[in-house]
Amino acid sequence: MRPTEHVLDMFAVPGDTEPVPGGHGHSVRAGDLVLSPGRDVSSVDVLAPVLARLAADLDTRPGRDHRDLRIAMPVPARDGSWVVDGWAATRYEPGVVPLTDLAVTRAVGAVLHAELAVRVPVPRLPHRQDRWARAERVAFGETPVTTDALGPDGGELLRALVAHGDDSPLGPDQLVHGDLAGNVLLDPRGAPLVIDVSPYRRPVLWAEALLVLDSVLWHGADPAVMQEWATGAAGVAMARAAAFRLLSDRPADVGAYTRALGPLLARLRT
16 A cells, blocks of 8 residues: 555655555655554544644653653644545654564553553544444444354354453553554664554553454464463453454454463363
């Protein structure tokens, strides 16, 4: 995917682009911006001003250490809009590398969500109808389970996960990043830089479960970490996270999910 000339003009950047991390593999650098496609206007209009204020505060906070948390700075188009033909922009950060250590990424997520809890009131996010939003509502028991796209094995797994998503308290709802795995970079001074915030109004424990699950499935994290997510509230959070991912993946690798969720599934069978 490449931004059109209209998109480039509205963000006042040159036409030469190059791929960069994030944006589900479709983000590009154009001049001093990173452009990412597929952005929902109603969500970004709520989220971008909040993140811009927080990003500026984090970067200029008195006494900050050079390794403290940072957030990619959203940048509006020339007419003040945050999204142009589905593309949104953040400031380009040179010299960044992916953060791959799961323990460190979990710590970054904890700091990020603590900042969001303090600085951002529980947001009124728009009622979306994309596949991620639909999957989220199924995972939390707000809409009926549909298994048509998953086949027999996937449908059985999904039903087991949703059935385990009982009313165990997972913590209060707040603004969370629902796609942290692969979306935390390290800048040249060692500061974690959070990019591509996927906004949800859900408990932090669910967002952490998503991070752990995605890291085991797709980023080479040690599968032994899943033992922590087999019982109690953590087990419920992981069941909801896995149900969400199963329904939103295209296609869902049911075998990979079954292997990764071994400790939780063994607990469900007892």
